[in-house]
C-alpha cells in the first residue's frame with residue numbers, strides 16, 4: 444500500500460539510504476541480491492523514482508551468459524532491468540565475499556560515485572526507517588509479528604516497541620545466526636524468534652504452504668508472498684491454534700511486501716508440476 448514497486452519494508456529501508464546518497468551526491472546505488480530478490484526489484488524502482496543509477500550485484504555468474512534469456516525466464520530481473528538497473532553477475536563464492544571480492548572491488552572503483560547498500564538493504568539507516576513501521580495507532584497491539592531475513596526490519600520494530608509490546612520474528616531461513624547479534628544489540632528483551640516456520644529453509648515451499656496462501660487469499664483478499672509473509676502468517680495462525688497467545692491478546696502481523704516474487708515462484712512450481720499461487 445506504500446508504493447506499487449517499492450513495497451513493504453523496502454520503502455522503509457531505502458528511505459534514509461536514498462536521502463543520504465542524495466545528500467552526499469552519490470549517484471549510483473549499488474547493492475547485492477539473489478536472482479529473485481525483492482530488495483533488487485525495490486532498489487531498481489527506487490533509483491528510478493529518485494533519478495539515481497542502480498547496479499545490482501547478482502548471485503550466479505551463469506545468469507550473465509545470455510542476458511536476454513535470463514530476463515525472459517526471470518520476472519524479478521526483467522522488472523529491475525526495465526527500471527534501468529545494470530547487472531553485475533558474480534560467482535557464488537564472490538557473492539559470499541561481498542565487497543571484499545576482487546570483481547566487486549573493481550566494479551566499485553569503476554563507478555564515479557557509488558553508494559553501497561548491503562544485501563537485503565539492512566544497515567543502520569534501514570533500521571532507522573523500519574522504526575517508522577509502528578505508529579501510535581499500533582499501541583493497541585501487544586504482539587507485533589514480522590518475517591525475518593537479514594533482521595533489519597525486526598531491529599526497527601524492536602527499537603520502536605512500546606513497553607507493553609512483545610515483538611515476534613519469524614525467520615524465513617533455517618540457520619538463524621541473527622539471535623546472537625540481536626541479543627547484543629537490543630536494549631530490552633521483549634522480543635523472540637520463532638524458528639518453526641521456515642519450511643525447510645530460504646525460498647523452500649511445500650504444498651501445504653501454497654494451499655495456505657491460496658486459502659488465505661480466498662478468505663481475505665490479501666495476497667501473501669511465498670518467501671516471507673506466507674511463512675509468517677502460517678506461523679501466526681498455527682500459534683493461535685496452539686494457544687501460544689494469552690486470551691484477549693491483540694496481534695499485529697506486518698505484511699512486509701514481496702509480492703513481486705510470486706511470478707518467479709509460480710514459474711518454478713509450474714515446472715515441477717506443483718500447484719501454483721493464485722493471484
Ligand SMILES: Cc1ncc(COP(=O)(O)O)c(C=O)c1O
Pocket residue numbers: 451452481482563565590591592593594595596597668671672699700701702
Ligand atoms: C517481503 C519481505 N519481508 C521480509 C523480509 C525480511 O526483512 P529483513 O531482511 O529486514 O529481516 C524481506 C527481506 O528483506 C522481504 O523481502
